[in-house]
Amino acid sequence: MGDASDGTNDGSPPLPDCPTCGAPVAVVTASGPHTGSASPCGCSVPPDLLRRGD
Numbered sequence: 001m002g003d004a005s006d007g008t009n010d011g012s013p014p015l016p017d018c019p020t021c022g023a024p025v026a027v028v029t030a031s032g033p034h035t036g037s038a039s040p041c042g043c044s045v046p047p048d049l050l051r052r053g054d
């Protein structure tokens with residue numbers, strides 16, 4: 001019990017979960033307008049998965 005200000009994740013932004021396998025997705029490589037590949041799990045995901053509502 002020390003710092004109560006920032007206890008959980010400091011420095012690392014929360015990663016979205018892969019809609020296919022549920023693994024945290026660090027990078028999405030877009031291979032088409034509606035197709036992308038998640039890394040590191042490698043599943044096919046929408047290329048806008050990492051976008052935050054804009």
Ligand SMILES: [Zn+2]
Pocket residue numbers: 018019020021022023038041042043
């Ligand atoms: Zn996956």
